[in-house]
Amino acid sequence: MIAMNRAQDELALVREYLAERRYSSGHVIFYQGVICGWRKDLSEAGGWRPGCIAVDEQGNRWGAMGGNDYDGAERWERIG
DSSP: OOBOOTTSOHHHHHHHHHHHTTOSSOEEEEETTEEEEEESOOSOOTTSOTTOEEEETTOOEEEEESSBTTTBOSEEEEOO
């Protein structure tokens, strides 16, 4: 498990995660500051809790919105 701390920024963690797994692209998923997974695309939000943040290799960010903890999020929305 790779957790965010003050010494590393989110994008550095994303790039490290992708490089370690030899992924050339995709979205690294964070929940409460901890990396909890990866997705090639964000076509499905239902497998993630609302509040998850997806960050791609360029630093674009999406948030898992709507839904609930049991059923998962309803959608991904661009947040930055």
